Each structure stands twice: as C-alpha cells, then as structure tokens.
Amino acid sequence: xxxxYEIILTDVGRTRSLDENSRQLIFTLSKIIDEEKTLQDIVDxxxxxxxxxxxxxxxxxxxxxxxxxxxKLRDKKxxxxxxxxxxxxxxxxxxxx
Numbered sequence: 734x735x736x737x738y739e740i741i742l743t744d745v746g747r748t749r750s751l752d753e754n755s756r757q758l759i760f761t762l763s764k765i766i767d768e769e770k771t772l773q774d775i776v777d778x779x780x781x782x783x784x785x786x787x788x789x790x791x792x793x794x795x796x797x798x799x800x801x802x803x804x805k806l807r808d809k810k811x812x813x814x815x816x817x818x819x820x821x822x823x824x825x826x827x828x829x830x
Contacts, residue, residue: 738763745819755817762813765806772803 735743741759745751751759781800786792 736763737766741766745817748819758813758817762810762817765810765813769803769806769810772799772806775799776803 738760741763742751742756745755745759776797776799779797779799782794782796784792785795
C-alpha cells in the first residue's frame with residue numbers, strides 16, 4: 734500500500750510538474766498528516782479534555798496535550814498546503830484538505 738507521501742505526490746503530480754522544493758514540502762506535509770492521524774486517534778479515544786484533582790482537592794478539567802498539538806499541527810498543515818500552492822481540487826486525498 735502506498736504511503737502518504739506517495740499518495741500526495743501522485744495526486745499533485747497529476748495537475749503539474751514538481752520541482753525538488755515542492756517534493757520536499759510534500760514530504761514534510763505527509764509527515765504532518767501522518768502525525769495528525771495519530772493525534773486524532775488519541776483524541777478520539779481519550780477525548781479532548783480530562784479531569785484533574787488539585788492539591789487542595791478541587792476538581793477541574795484540563796485540555797489534553799494531544800488536542801493542543803493537533804490544533805497546532807493543523808495550522809502547520811494549512812501553511813504547507815499554501816506553500817505548495819495547491820487547492821483541494823488538485824488532490825483526491827481527503828487528508829489533504
């Protein structure tokens with residue numbers, strides 16, 4: 734089965750030729766997408782928040798670190814997509830949007 738990099742490279746390569754810089758951006762983007770999937774799995778399984786009991790017995794809710802990372806990663810993903818210069822119509826991979 735092709736990996737994320739190969740899938741995106743094929744999708745983007747259908748509509749235009751790719752220079753080495755674009756290939757490197759796509760490689761990094763594919764790693765971001767793979768990490769996004771891993772973090773999303775954790776958030777789906779564990780939730781966005783978790784309960785915490787403080788040192789004085791107070792209960793409060795904290796945002797799961799994986800959820801914060803996921804949000805930051807999605808910002809990076811959008812920046813890489815913009816840097817590559819493609820739109821959703823250029824690719825068939827749903828992870829690209």
